[in-house]
Amino acid sequence: MRILIVTGSYPPMRCGVGDYTHRLVESLSINSNNKIAVLTSIKAGNQKGNYFKFPIIKKWSIFEVFTYLSFLKKWQPDVVHIQFPTQGYGTGLLPWCIPLINFFCRIKTVQTWHEGYKFKFFLVTLLKSIVPSCLIFVRENYVKNNLGMLFRWMVRGKEIFYLPSASAMPVANLTEREFYEIKEYYLAKQNRLIVFFGFVYPIKGVDLLFSIANPEIDQIVIAGNIDYESNYSKKILSVAKSEAWFGKVTITGFLPASKISELLSVADAVILPFRNGGGDWNTSFHAAMLNNSFVITTSNSTHGYDSAKKTYFAEVDNIDEMKAALEKHCAAPRKYSKSKIGEVDQWEIIANKHEIIYKRTLNHSKISKKIK
Structure with missing residues (x-):
């Protein structure tokens, strides 16, 4: 399976969602037999990893649609997973249109929504919601707490999953x-x-x-x-x-x-x-x-x-x-204690759950609302 991750920000660019995506991609590339690629902004540079990285988008304006279509034709992903929002997208319209573009190209789409949306984002949110796609939320009870009534109507009937986040930072191993x-x-x-x-x-x-x-x-x-x-x-x-x-x-x-x-x-x-x-x-x-x-x-x-x-x-x-x-x-100063190195890698668990979603999205299967 060929998985394309789309994100406007990616290290060394500074963005919390970019850091999240980097940890997810790193874990997917280590723990999966699938081919993983990242499509991101030119500012992300060409650092090498155990996956393909394509920092080719100058701006995320709608005029970059031809760059995106050309890339789809070249790399031919089975599933496109796009992260919303990232600082790298700026005010560009292209990210909001990608699910619609994928639909007409007959490519399956998975979306992760990290933030809630206000009414001023109604039209662009409608753009990315009107076609079939699987939605991942990193916030529990996201629909109830972060979406107004009109936005809830947009996601009605879609496959929705809550996958909690994890640290984008390593554990400090200090003496x-x-x-x-x-x-x-x-x-x-x-x-x-x-x-x-x-x-x-x-x-x-x-x-x-x-x-x-x-x-x-x-x-x-x-x-x-x-x-x-x-x-x-x-x-x-x-x-x-x-x-x-x-x-x-x-x-x-x-x-x-x-x-x-x-x-x-x-x-x-x-x-x-x-x-x-x-x-x-x-x-x-x-x-x-x-x-x-x-x-x-x-x-x-x-x-x-x-x-x-x-x-x-x-x-x-x-x-x-x-x-x-x-x-x-916090009445007393903190004292030294050994680090938590050796604990279960939460990103490996998160990556495994993503892989289940990718496979079943591709196979047109109904996915359980709770992935264990």
Whole structure:
């Protein structure tokens, strides 16, 4: 079977969905006998892997349809699996049309929807929904919680599956000496290390860190890209330079995955105060858990402390609740513990479930709503 994965972003491009797709493709290429290819943006470069990589799309505008059709004819996939959305697509119309193009080319389509859709996306969502295709959601109860009534009508009668995500970051394998050296480096003479990592956007709630953490004892590390020209980033920088927080905030910019994992493995608390709610769909959340971090995040469906996940799920924008959770569950500094290397590879499980979907989609079989 020939599987084509379509994504607008792919490492070294910076995008959470791109990182997710990379981990999926890597696992599929190792654990499957199928031929796997990735069609992505030119900016992704030509790094080699155990699969075919075609970074040939300049822009994802509708004018690239001929590039896409030419590629389909050349590579002849049996199933096309497209990821929605990715930052690499930009405002291009082509990705939304790919399921329709595949239908007329008699190629089976699988779609993964990572985000919900608002009414302004109605027409383009209709474009990718009006033809037969299998839908994969990384969020539990996605249709109920993330789609309005009109959008629910679009997906009615389609094969729908919930496949939870996993960490896009590796496990840090630090010695005890390395653990304390790295922690001391980031702490900068404060007592407690508070970490956020990812894109610095308003929806991520990064500004809330300064209200949740305590400047008397905390050092905040923001590990991720920051657009120094945006009003939101200027707001973050202004608070970081204020009298209360001056010298107690580190903004690292982009870090390699291995360095992010090391930071997570020494953090006293990882705070992800997403304004759209976090949860098992988020690869950042999984990366923190994989590195045995205590996590505070938000949720629209789960509430309170989950001891198995070392995670407190708070109400969105509830600063007082997140502040109280930090003081209650992170009173003492984190101590060294061995990494979780040797645990079951969640991406292998996820890849195996995808392969089942690909095979049965190709064979016109009805797939069980729950894949074990």
